[in-house]
Amino acid sequence: xxxxxxxxLYQDPLYGAKVLSPLAVRVIDTPEFQRLAGLRQLGFSExxxxxxxxxxxxxxxxxxxxxxxxxRRIVQNHERLGLDHPGEILPQLFRxxxxxxxxxxxxxxxxxxxxxxxxxxxxxxxxxxxxxxxRTYLGMEARHHSRLQRYFTITKGTLYPPDEGLRMSxxxxxxxHGGQRRDVATAVLDIMRERxxxxxxxxxxxxxxxxxxxLAKLVELTPKEFRPRDDDKIYPAPWDSSGAVPPDPPHMAxxxxxxxxxxxxRRVHVADKEERLQKRLYxxxxxxxxxxxxxxxxxxxxxxNAGPRPARFIADDLRxxxxxxxxxxxxxxxxxxxxxxxxxxxxxxxxCPSPSMQSKEVDARMEIEVGRVxxxxxxxxxxxxxxxxxxxxxxYKSLWRAYVFVAPEIFEDxxxxxxxxxxxxxxxxxxxxxxxxxxxxxxxxxRDAEAASRGAGKPRARDLRSVVNDIVTTFEEGNxxxxxxxxxxxxxxxxxxVAAAPGARKRPQRAxxxxxxxxxxxxxxxxxGQSRTAIAxxxxxxxxxxxxxxxxxxxxxxxxxAQHTPKDLWAARRGQGAxxxxxxxxxxxxxxxxxxAEPTPExxxxxxxx
Numbered sequence: 001x002x003x004x005x006x007x008x009l010y011q012d013p014l015y016g017a018k019v020l021s022p023l024a025v026r027v028i029d030t031p032e033f034q035r036l037a038g039l040r041q042l043g044f045s046e047x048x049x050x051x052x053x054x055x056x057x058x059x060x061x062x063x064x065x066x067x068x069x070x071x072r073r074i075v076q077n078h079e080r081l082g083l084d085h086p087g088e089i090l091p092q093l094f095r096x097x098x099x100x101x102x103x104x105x106x107x108x109x110x111x112x113x114x115x116x117x118x119x120x121x122x123x124x125x126x127x128x129x130x131x132x133x134x135r136t137y138l139g140m141e142a143r144h145h146s147r148l149q150r151y152f153t154i155t156k157g158t159l160y161p162p163d164e165g166l167r168m169s170x171x172x173x174x175x176x177h178g179g180q181r182r183d184v185a186t187a188v189l190d191i192m193r194e195r196x197x198x199x200x201x202x203x204x205x206x207x208x209x210x211x212x213x214x215l216a217k218l219v220e221l222t223p224k225e226f227r228p229r230d231d232d233k234i235y236p237a238p239w240d241s242s243g244a245v246p247p248d249p250p251h252m253a254x255x256x257x258x259x260x261x262x263x264x265x266r267r268v269h270v271a272d273k274e275e276r277l278q279k280r281l282y283x284x285x286x287x288x289x290x291x292x293x294x295x296x297x298x299x300x301x302x303x304x305n306a307g308p309r310p311a312r313f314i315a316d317d318l319r320x321x322x323x324x325x326x327x328x329x330x331x332x333x334x335x336x337x338x339x340x341x342x343x344x345x346x347x348x349x350x351x352c353p354s355p356s357m358q359s360k361e362v363d364a365r366m367e368i369e370v371g372r373v374x375x376x377x378x379x380x381x382x383x384x385x386x387x388x389x390x391x392x393x394x395x396y397k398s399l400w401r402a403y404v405f406v407a408p409e410i411f412e413d414x415x416x417x418x419x420x421x422x423x424x425x426x427x428x429x430x431x432x433x434x435x436x437x438x439x440x441x442x443x444x445x446x447r448d449a450e451a452a453s454r455g456a457g458k459p460r461a462r463d464l465r466s467v468v469n470d471i472v473t474t475f476e477e478g479n480x481x482x483x484x485x486x487x488x489x490x491x492x493x494x495x496x497x498v499a500a501a502p503g504a505r506k507r508p509q510r511a512x513x514x515x516x517x518x519x520x521x522x523x524x525x526x527x528x529g530q531s532r533t534a535i536a537x538x539x540x541x542x543x544x545x546x547x548x549x550x551x552x553x554x555x556x557x558x559x560x561x562a563q564h565t566p567k568d569l570w571a572a573r574r575g576q577g578a579x580x581x582x583x584x585x586x587x588x589x590x591x592x593x594x595x596x597a598e599p600t601p602e603x604x605x606x607x608x609x610x
Contacts, residue, residue, distance in 0.1 A: 005022070006022030006025060006026075007019055007020060007021055007022050007025065008020045008025050010061065012058075012061065012062060012065065013054075013058070013133075013136065014062060014129075014132060014133055014136060014142070015062065015065055018065050020061075024064060028061065031237070031239035032237075032253075033057070033060070034057070035253070035254075035256060036055060036056040036057035036060055037055050037056075037057040037256075038055070038256025038257055038258060038259070039055055039056040039057075039256060039257055040052075040053065040054075040055060040056075040257055041054050041055055041056055041058070041059050041130070041133070041134065042054075042134060042137075042202065042203075042208075043208065043211075043212060044207075044208045044211035044212055044215075045138075045202055045203075045205065045208050047207050047208060047210075047211050047289065047292075048202075048205050048207045048208060049137075049138045049139065049202070051137050051138065051139055052134070052137050052138055052202075053137070054133060054134075054137045058133070059125070059129060059130055059133060062129040062133060063121065063125045063129045063130075066125075066128045066129050067120055067121055069149070070120055070123070070128070070149060070152060071120065073149040073150065073152055074086055074120075074152050074153065074154060074168075075087075077150060077151065077152060077153055077171075078153065078154075081153070081171070081175075083153060083155070086154050119167060119168040119365070120168055123152075123168065123364065127145060127148065127191055128144065128145065128146075128149075131143070131191070131194060131195065131198065132144050134198060134202070135198070138202060143190070143194060145187055145190065145191055147183065147184075147187055148170065148184065148187045148188070148191075151170055151171045151172070151181065151184050152168060152169075152170060152171075153168070153169055153170075153171050153367070154166055154167070154168055154169075155167065155169055155367065155373055156373065157169075157365060157373045157374075158371070158372055158373050158374060159373075159374050159375065159378070167365045167373055168365060169364075169365035169366055169367050169373045170184065170188065170364060170365070170366045170367070171184070171366075171367050172184050172185055172188075172366050172367060172368045172383075172384075173367050173368055173369055173370055175370060180368060180383075180384045182384060185383065185384040185385055186385075188364075188366070188376075189385045189388055189389070192389065192392055193392065196392055196395060196396065196399075199396075199399060200399060204353070204399065204401070206295045206298065206403055206440075207292075207295070209351045209353075209403055209405075210292055210293050210294070210295060210349075210351070210403070210405045211285060211292060212351070213293070213349045213350075213351040213403075213405055214281050214284060214285055214292065214293060214349065214405075215261065215264070215281075215285060217277075217281055217346060217349055218261075218264040218265060218278065218281050218282065218285075219264060220327070220331070221264075221268075221270045221271075221274050221277065221278050221281075222264055222268045222270065223268075223270070225249070226248075226249050226268050226269075227249060228249055228250055228251065228252045228255060228260065228263070229249060229250070229251045229252065230251070230252045231251075233251070234251055234253045234254075237251070237253070237254055238250075238254050250263065261282065261285055261286060264282070265278060265279070265281065265282025265283075265285070265286070266282060274345075274346075277344075277345070277346040280346075281346070290408070291408060292408075293349055293405035293406060293407055293408070294405060294406055294407075294408055294411040294440075294441065295403055295404075295405055295440045295441075296404050296405065296406045296411060296417055296420060296421065296439060296440060296441070296442075297403070297404035297420075297421055297424060297435065297438055297439055297440070298401055298402075298403060298438045298439075298440060299314065299352075299401060299402040299403070299404065299424075299438065300398075300400070300401040300438065301397065301398045301399075301400055301401070302398075302434075302438075303430060303434055303435060303437075303438050304402075304428075304430075306430050306431055306434040307428055307429045307430040307431075308429055309428070309429070311355070311400075312355055313428075314352070314402065314428055315352055315353075315354070315355045315400070315402070317329055317330075317428075318330040318333070318350060318352040318402065319352055319354065330350050330352065333350065333424075333427060334346075334348050334349060334350055336423060336427070337350075337404070337420045337423050337424060338420075340419045340420055340422070340423035341406065341410050341416040341417065341419050341420040341423075342410075342416055342419075342536070342537045342540035342541055343406075343407065343410050343416070343541070346407075347406060347407040347410055348404065348405070348406050348407075348410075348420060349404075349405045349406075350402065350403070350404055350405070351402060351403040351405065352402040352403075353400065353401075353402070355397075355400045363375050363376070363377060364376055366379070366383075368382045368383060369382060376389070404420065404421075404424060406420060409541065410541075411441060413540070414442050414444075415540075416540060417439070417441075417442055418442070418444050421435050421436065421439055421444070422435075511536075511539050511540065514539050514551065515535050515536055515539050517551070517555055518535050518539070518554075518555070518558060518588070519535055521555045521558040521559045522535075522558060534584040534585055535584065535588070537585070538584070538585050538588050538589075542588075542592060554591055554592055557591040557592075558588070558591050561587070561590075561591055
């Protein structure tokens with residue numbers, strides 16, 4: 001028997017050569033389906049696993065093959081298990097209502113259709129295509145779990161009385177023989193373990209989360225009126241043959257991964273002060289992967305529980321309560337952390353997933369006892385391996401973690417990173433020592449933690465308490481009556497003594513020296529507080545470039561530029577009446593660029609021919 005006319009041969013990496021029916025070919029040839037070839041199945045996982053470049057297109061075609069196989073298996077299973085033929089209980093057309101639904105034919109909703117068909121697709125996609133396909137492209141061993149297909153059936157669900165309709169289920173019960181089929185239960189448990197492994201190693205990998213967070217930040221930079229739409233108005237689409245022009249902004253269904261990034265990173269006009277950040281995020285995502293944000297702090301279940309509030313508080317604070325997504329507090333905290341590390345807005349990005357993570361397999365319908373067709377999640381206690389299922393669910397709860405990502409230039413500076421971690425711990429009242437254990441790429445010691453936790457100019461509570469106790473003891477031993485003025489004077493003295501004690505957070509002495517040198521090189525006429533703050537931030541950001549030889553070149557350039565560039569002229573170029581922080585930063589950046597171009601004395605010596 002030859003191939004049907006209009007059918008085509010499809011070469012699948014997992015299943016080999018497969019024949020696509022004429023109808024399948026027509027569906028695949030539609031522009032809507034072809035768009036799937038531009039959507040990565042695992043998003044930014046290819047940042048970690050370079051082979052993970054497969055697309056939704058391949059996954060969808062593979063799901064079609066598996067669905068076709070499962071439908072055949074269901075017919076065979078009903079014959080083997082002595083159940084009614086599926087054709088006798090299903091409606092003539094899948095779009096018709098099931099006969100036992102009790103719904104008027106004039107009503108049309110998605111839920112009124114036969115859910116069994118969508119469940120076939122869901123189970124086929126979940127259990128038999130995306131897991132083995134993902135593992136294949138990730139370089140892991142693929143497992144197909146084909147034995148489980150022998151126990152797929154279509155029967156009446158019992159979760160929602162009185163008549164839930166037909167549902168697809170996995171027959172775990174042995175029927176009249178009693179007990180459960182342990183081989184089927186084992187296959188279900190194996191799939192749950194496999195998916196947890198994938199979630200732990202791939203789906204929630206911190207580098208994948210960093211890239212996703214940078215893309216999300218691009219969306220936040222985009223004005224709301226220009227953000228891609230995600231409503232039901234997909235048409236007119238760019239591929240319409242009528243030539244109708246789609247409205248702006250574009251719909252998400254019109255964009256591939258690459259075109260979405262291109263739109264957000266280059267085509268959208270953002271605020272002037274955010275253009276630099278937009279270009280930086282775009283170039284890091286597209287080509288300059290070394291410029292991607294680095295993982296500084298991992299806020300896992302253990303750290304989140306180390307404070308006075310439950311772990312879920314941090315997730316709700318960063319995401320908003322369930323069902324009420326709100327990123328306002330997260331964005332405010334990002335700005336606060338960036339300032340604590342001497343950075344700018346966008347230098348710190350926080351990633352926080354939903355804490356409600358569990359295995360999707362617990363929603364699969366199973367017939368564990370005869371006549372009970374329920375999701376596994378509501379009958380775990382009846383499952384043969386219920387203890388293992390409970391353990392996996394506890395693992396999923398502990399798998400939750402949020403990340404604090406920082407720009408690479410901040411990550412290279414341990415002192416700035418420590419300030420950021422301290423600020424995060426202070427915000428959520430977490431012990432600094434517990435936070436330091438979750439830092440990546442740096443090692444902060446407990447002694448540093450105690451010192452850093454004391455804000456500049458703030459007395460240490462423990463030392464202050466000790467001084468006050470000494471004062472009280474002195475008065476008691478002398479049997480003296482303390483007046484209000486005496487007590488006020490004594491406390492004032494205690495505050496002065498504690499504030500002067502070592503341990504307050506200070507910038508490194510070398511940084512203070514550089515700041516003084518730059519301030520003197522700039523000369524007078526600057527607003528002291530504003531200019532010194534700008535200089536301090538600039539020195540902290542560029543400390544890695546300021547060795548002794550480079551400092552001399554830099555100071556020389558600053559003196560020359562300051563003498564020959566009047567302050568009012570520089571301010572006029574910026575359209576301002578006086579130097580602001582951005583003006584001073586830009587001025588120092590230009591001087592540093594010229595200084596870097598000059599060889600240091602050591603470099604001149606190394607290049608000299610003896």
